[in-house]
Amino acid sequence: MNCDTIVLGAGIIGVCTALHLQARGQRVSLVDIKAPGEGTSFGNAGLIERSSVVPYAFPREFWRLLRYGLNRQSDVRYSPRHLPQAVPWLLSYWRHSAPEPLAAAARAMRPLIERCVLEHDALVEQAGLGHLIRADGWIEIFRCPRALQRARQEARARSVYGLHFELLDAAQLRAREPGLSEAVCGGVHWLDPKTVRDPGSLVKGYAALFASRGGQVLEGDARSLQATSPGWQVMTAQGALSAAQAVIALGPESDALLRPLGYRIPLGIKRGYHMHYAAARELRHALCDSRGGYVLAPMDRGIRLTTGIEFAAADAPANEIQLRRAEALARRLFPLGERLDAQPWLGRRPCLPDMLPVMGPAPRHPGLWFNFGHAHHGLTLGPVSGRLLAELITGERPFTDPAPYGAERFA
Template sequence: MSCDTIVLGAGIVGVCTALHLQARGRQVALVDLKDPGEGTSHGNAGLIERSSVVPYAFPREFLRLLRYGLNREPDVRYSPCYLPKLAPWLLSFWRHSAPAPLAQATRAMRPLIERCVVEHDALVEQAGLQHLIRANGWIEIYRCPRALRRAQQQAQAMSAYGLHFELLDAAQLHAREANLSSEVCGGVHWLDPKTVSDPGSLTKGYAALFVQRGGQLLKGDARSLEPQAEGWRVRTEQGPLSAKEAVVALGPESNELLSPLGYRLPLAVKRGYHMHYAATQELKHSVCDTQGGYVLAPMTQGIRLTTGIEFAAADAPINETQLRRAEALARQVFPLGERLDPQPWLGKRPCLPDMLPVIGPAPRHRGLWLNFGHAHHGLTLGPVSGRLLAEMMTGEPPLTDPAPYSAERFS
């Protein structure tokens, strides 16, 4: 078998890359061991996060770092035995979170973040998936008046980025979400983002559109990719597949393919969990308790609670500590019903220390392209980063300068 381009990875980034290449006339095969949308694309909070123009940086306040060091906070947890291995990456992350490099990362991410909703809108309309999308934004909630005042001041500073939001006192917040408890004293309602009621189904719907338009969806192990004289070959259940070009869009597993080819990209994993709960009361918006480090989102499967960050080995067993902490806090602000899932779902966010993804050509292999490392924003940036890479691969003028996302920055 042969095609023009093999896309390795059927998560949201890989599927969108395949769709954009296909729309530009390429014959594309999408290869993964799993069905589309079965990895991290399945289990996130379902936010198309237009309001996150500033990347999630390493905290630099001493007292906050001290609290995290005690390992008792709900939003960040670490495995003590894994910390020494992760320490070099964390140090690099901390350095890139200083004011000047963080401002640089913000400028680099802005063109992608600004287009995230419109690029999703186009694919949603083409795939007929409007029933999965809500256009009512999401709400940050606060239980501490001091934290609320600080958050609302920070929100006002974001007006320079063209964002739309409303500052809510307790009465205004409870008018929008009547079933939040009186512990919540106010919030910020971000109006530009959209939310998804089933992120896994959205990815599957995009993949179905790809197949409907003539794309091949094949089961195969991406790690079998090997260079040939005229391109690349990968083994699939249907037999060997050859192409002139290949795209690595494997998210947290990208280094498993690239390391044998001689690449040493500093890709780390921020683990996160979700659990679904019975909806005993209505929740109209996705709400984020930033102090508690969790999101509650109304999903097709129930109310989904997604946790913050867990630093642990990617293949370490599930640890419910962080989920239990977040659940206890969530039950104080919203009447969650019983758990609906037999065990927590565990996802792995692929993160680079400078908070930017890798989008572009592999430096030392002709015809090999990269699209991964989107951290907390894989769902948000899947369509726009897929478009950018497709433009680069087909020689179109790119929607923004791709230089900040080059893999060569780690050479």
């Protein structure tokens, strides 16, 4: 079998890359060991996050570091056994979270964030998936008046990014979400983002659009990738597949291909969980408890609680400590019903310490391309990242300067 480009990875990044290449006239094959949308893309809060113009940085205040060091919080948890292994990556993350490099990361991410909703809108319309999308934003909720005041100041400061929001007092917040308890003191309603009622189904719908246009969706192990002369080959359930070019879009599994090729890109993993609950009351918007570090989102299956960050070995068994902590906090604010899932879903977010994805050509392997490391914003950035990489592969003028995302920065 032959095609122009093999895309390895059928998550949101890989599927959107395949779609954009296909739209530019390429014959594309999408290869994954799982069905589309069954990996990291399956479990998230369902936010197309137009308002996240500043990346999630490592805390630098001493009091916050001390609080996290005690390892009793719900928003961030670490495995003591894994911590020695994670320290070098965390130190790099901390250095990149200083004011100047963080501002540089925000500038680099801005062109992607600004186009995220527009690029999703185009694919949603083409795929007929409008029933999965809500256009009413999400609400950041607060239990502490001091934290609410800081959030209001930060929201006003972000007006320079063209964002739209409404500041809500306690009464206004409960008018929009009557199920909330008296424990909330107010919130910020971010209006630009959109939300997805079933992220896994969205990815599957995009993949179905790709297949309906003649694209191949094949089962295969990306680790079988090898260079040929010229081009690349991977083994699939249907046989060997060859192409002039290949894209690594495997999210947290990308490192399994990078290291044998000699690349030492510091890809870290932030683990996270979700659980669905019966709706004791209607939840009208996605709610983020910033201090608690979790999101409650209305999904087709029920109310999904998505946790914050867990630093643990990527292949370590699931640990319910963080989910139980977040669930206890959430139940004080909103009347969740019984759990609907037999086990928590565990996902692995692929992250780089400078908070930027890797997108562009492999420095030492002609015809090989990278598109991974989107951290908390894989769902948000899938279509816009797919567009940028497709423009680079086909020689089209890119809509933004791709230099900040190049793999060369880790040489």
